[in-house]
Amino acid sequence: MRDQTDQGHGSVGGPAEAGAVVFACAACGVPLTGPLSPLPAVPEAPYHAWSEDDEPGPLPATVPSGRYAIETEPHGAPLVVAEAPGPVMPRFGGHWNADGKPLVSRGPRGNIVVNPDDARGLELEHAAPACCGASPDGGMNQLCACGTLVATLSSDCAMPYELHLSAAHVRAVRP
Ligand SMILES: [Zn+2]
Numbered sequence: 680m681r682d683q684t685d686q687g688h689g690s691v692g693g694p695a696e697a698g699a700v701v702f703a704c705a706a707c708g709v710p711l712t713g714p715l716s717p718l719p720a721v722p723e724a725p726y727h728a729w730s731e732d733d734e735p736g737p738l739p740a741t742v743p744s745g746r747y748a749i750e751t752e753p754h755g756a757p758l759v760v761a762e763a764p765g766p767v768m769p770r771f772g773g774h775w776n777a778d779g780k781p782l783v784s785r786g787p788r789g790n791i792v793v794n795p796d797d798a799r800g801l802e803l804e805h806a807a808p809a810c811c812g813a814s815p816d817g818g819m820n821q822l823c824a825c826g827t828l829v830a831t832l833s834s835d836c837a838m839p840y841e842l843h844l845s846a847a848h849v850r851a852v853r854p
């Protein structure tokens with residue numbers, strides 16, 4: 680599918696900011712987001728006083744709607760046992776295995792971090808247990824309609840609320 684042929688679909692309509700792109704499935708070409716414009720870096724996760732929160736649910740999104748940012752740190756699975764604790768994903772604390780050994784991420788770098796509310800047509804396939812949302816612990820957990828895993832959703836109540844599009848499984852197209 681070429682950029683020009685996308686214009687008649689109406690699914691990515693609306694005036695886009697200069698520099699905005701739509702992320703599409705690399706396997707089938709279907710758009711997975713609306714038009715998004717780049718941020719220079721992934722923002723800090725918004726502060727959330729969640730000890731005062733009665734209702735479990737996603738935290739405020741790390742990335743504002745309509746924007747995207749490239750993650751420079753490794754993210755998520757596979758997690759490997761390490762000598763010293765380290766991040767398993769940015770903006771989240773350490774992880775330990777059942778024996779109390781620290782785990783660190785050997786996951787991919789270069790994920791495209793977007794607001795989960797900007798995604799379209801993705802289906803959750805649980806890869807790891809979570810209490811009320813989706814956990815990125817098991818790796819990618821978001822299926823395109825064509826059946827390809829394309830992204831990792833983090834939406835459980837104690838985690839940053841983020842959708843990580845896999846750089847290897849999506850491509851940016853002009854809206
Ligand atoms: Zn697809």
Ligand SMILES: [Zn+2]
Binds near residue numbers: 735736809810835837
């Ligand atoms: Zn939860």
